[in-house]
Amino acid sequence: MLESTLTDLECTRCGKLYDTEQIQTHCPCGGPLYPRYDLETTGAAWDRGKGLAGRPQGFWRYADLLPIRKPENRLNLGEGGTPLLEAPRTAERVGVSRLLVKDEGLNPTGSFKARGLCAAVSKAKELGVTELAIPTAGNAGGAMAAYAARGGMNATVYMPSDTCVEFIDECRGLGAEVILVEGLITDAGAAMAKDGEERDFFTIATLKEPYRVEGKKTMGLELAEQLDWQLPDAIIYPTGGGTGLLGMWKAFAELETMGCIGSHRPRMISVQTEGCAPIVRAFHAGEEYAGMWENAETLASGLRVPAAFADREILMVLRESDGDAISVSDAELLEATYHIGADEGIYTAPESGATIAAVRKLVEEGRLDPSGTIVSFFTGSAYKYVSGMRQGVA
Numbered sequence: 001m002l003e004s005t006l007t008d009l010e011c012t013r014c015g016k017l018y019d020t021e022q023i024q025t026h027c028p029c030g031g032p033l034y035p036r037y038d039l040e041t042t043g044a045a046w047d048r049g050k051g052l053a054g055r056p057q058g059f060w061r062y063a064d065l066l067p068i069r070k071p072e073n074r075l076n077l078g079e080g081g082t083p084l085l086e087a088p089r090t091a092e093r094v095g096v097s098r099l100l101v102k103d104e105g106l107n108p109t110g111s112f113k114a115r116g117l118c119a120a121v122s123k124a125k126e127l128g129v130t131e132l133a134i135p136t137a138g139n140a141g142g143a144m145a146a147y148a149a150r151g152g153m154n155a156t157v158y159m160p161s162d163t164c165v166e167f168i169d170e171c172r173g174l175g176a177e178v179i180l181v182e183g184l185i186t187d188a189g190a191a192m193a194k195d196g197e198e199r200d201f202f203t204i205a206t207l208k209e210p211y212r213v214e215g216k217k218t219m220g221l222e223l224a225e226q227l228d229w230q231l232p233d234a235i236i237y238p239t240g241g242g243t244g245l246l247g248m249w250k251a252f253a254e255l256e257t258m259g260c261i262g263s264h265r266p267r268m269i270s271v272q273t274e275g276c277a278p279i280v281r282a283f284h285a286g287e288e289y290a291g292m293w294e295n296a297e298t299l300a301s302g303l304r305v306p307a308a309f310a311d312r313e314i315l316m317v318l319r320e321s322d323g324d325a326i327s328v329s330d331a332e333l334l335e336a337t338y339h340i341g342a343d344e345g346i347y348t349a350p351e352s353g354a355t356i357a358a359v360r361k362l363v364e365e366g367r368l369d370p371s372g373t374i375v376s377f378f379t380g381s382a383y384k385y386v387s388g389m390r391q392g393v394a
């Protein structure tokens with residue numbers, strides 16, 4: 001059985017170290033905590049990728065680079081191992097030579113959120129937590145409810161009251177208590193914090209606990225392995241709280257230290273919507289932090305995140321990678337979502353459509369080399385957006 005090589009938790013901003021055997025949240029300085037590993041031992045075991053042969057497929061294939069120590073705490077619903085698909089008709093439609101899509105909608109509960117919540121809930125179980133709470137735009141709540149149920153724990157989900165009914169039903173169907181809050185995910189977070197003064201639950205808000213990012217990291221590990229350790233030229237990622245973007249960036253750094261890849265990095269490109277684009281605005285204004293986006297509104301509910309806790313880290317990755325940030329309108333992303341379905345046979349979430357609408361715009365504006373290998377992250381399936389997409393069409 002693979003052993004985790006987790007050593008410490010380190011604040012990304014001030015470098016302070018924290019004990020991995022205690023329940024941790026984030027650093028008082030405001031920085032997220034990142035798990036650190038014994039990369040020498042892991043690198044030797046991976047042997048530039050050759051050492052992975054014979055390991056199980058999927059998420060737990062990388063268990064030595066994940067934080068859960070005891071195998072019995074590694075919750076499993078079949079997460080990860082999602083396909084990386086060529087999308088030739090979409091490539092032609094948006095004017096690029098090679099477009100690959102990572103179809104994360106095939107994860108348990110239909111989104112990439114399964115990865116982060118699988119890691120965070122498993123680790124919480126390992127540390128003896130029995131009551132969990134989360135503020136969510138929708139997908140993360142369903143994923144947490146599923147893994148909490150799998151681990152025999154209780155889940156409370158705080159969600160904007162106007163979230164598509166499918167998300168609400170899913171959480172209830174997975175045994176969670178759902179608390180609907182007027183407003184946005186930030187208001188849901190505030191309501192959760194207030195309730196937390198009286199209720200004894202552990203909260204798994206994006207990057208305010210250290211392990212969701214580790215689950216998301218597996219997208220980067222998988223992508224590298226699927227591309228035979230040659231990273232693409234650009235990654236197009238629909239950005240809300242940014243854990244996926246940060247997780248992949250962390251994966252690439254660890255893979256380089258382990259000797260699996262060289263120093264080449266993809267351009268990391270964040271996509272948001274015109275109705276909620278705090279990262280895009282801050283990126284182009286040269287800001288270190290992204291301010292709050294007022295009156296956020298978009299059909300792509302996962303991108304309706306007016307303020308990201310790790311805004312500074314997201315902006316750093318975009319800049320370090322010579323990346324970019326772009327917003328698209330709801331009409332553009334919806335049109336792209338329907339085209340993907342008809343062109344490629346993938347019934348994908350509007351957030352995924354946003355990445356394709358973005359590729360088209362970036363190419364048209366001369367901001368993306370159309371001859372490179374471009375990977376777009378299709379972060380969820382459309383099944384939970386049916387009611388919202390109908391309204392968007394009407």
Ligand SMILES: Cc1ncc(COP(=O)(O)O)c(C=O)c1O
Pocket residue numbers: 111113137138139140206238239240241242243244245301302303349351352379380
């Ligand atoms: C389908 C989908 N895509 C993208 C995002 C944004 O992800 P992140 O918070 O990792 O930036 C979300 C978040 O809810 C989502 O549900």
